[in-house]
Amino acid sequence: xxxxxxxxxxxxxxxxxxxxxxxxxxxxxxxxxxxxxxxxxxxxxxxxxxxxxxxxxxxxxxxxxxxxxxxxxxxxxxxxxxxxxxxxxxxxxxxxxxxxxxxxxxxxxx
Amino acid sequence: xxxxxxxxxxxxxxxxxxxxxxxxxxxxxxxxxxxxxxxxxxxxxxxxxxxxxxxxxxxxxxxxxxxxxxxxxxxxxxxxxxxxxxxxxxxxxxxxxxxxxxxxxxxxxxx
Numbered sequence: 001x002x003x004x005x006x007x008x009x010x011x012x013x014x015x016x017x018x019x020x021x022x023x024x025x026x027x028x029x030x031x032x033x034x035x036x037x038x039x040x041x042x043x044x045x046x047x048x049x050x051x052x053x054x055x056x057x058x059x060x061x062x063x064x065x066x067x068x069x070x071x072x073x074x075x076x077x078x079x080x081x082x083x084x085x086x087x088x089x090x091x092x093x094x095x096x097x098x099x100x101x102x103x104x105x106x107x108x109x110x
Numbered sequence: 111x112x113x114x115x116x117x118x119x120x121x122x123x124x125x126x127x128x129x130x131x132x133x134x135x136x137x138x139x140x141x142x143x144x145x146x147x148x149x150x151x152x153x154x155x156x157x158x159x160x161x162x163x164x165x166x167x168x169x170x171x172x173x174x175x176x177x178x179x180x181x182x183x184x185x186x187x188x189x190x191x192x193x194x195x196x197x198x199x200x201x202x203x204x205x206x207x208x209x210x211x212x213x214x215x216x217x218x219x220x221x
Contacts, residue, residue: 043213043214049209097143098210
């Protein structure tokens, strides 16, 4: 399983766009990039998954450059409720043996 | 539809005892995985079951075991509990698509 590297923590003000970048230099051809969000004492929650270029859903966008060695999760106009830990995962889609790294602790400030 | 249900939510056990945790996946999901989360080690994969068979296993000692029943419900057992087994144990079910659905977890405290 490809390892990922993310910033340990980030702070942002309410209403700003937040971009969290993840490095995955050893990503394999079959690997997808998936992001999860976790609040304290709760299980992680799926945010978005992508393979290349750009994916957008109702809560986030995922940008993946052509070499796929990194990816950026973009959260538009964050609110206080977006304060959480965000995990970037790399692996085959549909796999349920997920490898979670350290994650990025996002704190949204009023 | 109902989400992933884990029972109990909280548990306190004594060193040396054993414990069994239960997970009911989302209806129709045949893959169930277990994870351990601690402040020091983060979220770590324990094992995955699919159609009553263990399909993947993480790097945990044999004291950690699991099983899956024909209705896809799964149990995880930890024998000879150690203080370091205190953790949030999470179960996730999947339909084989992109998303894994996690339960609220069982908070195990070993004293």
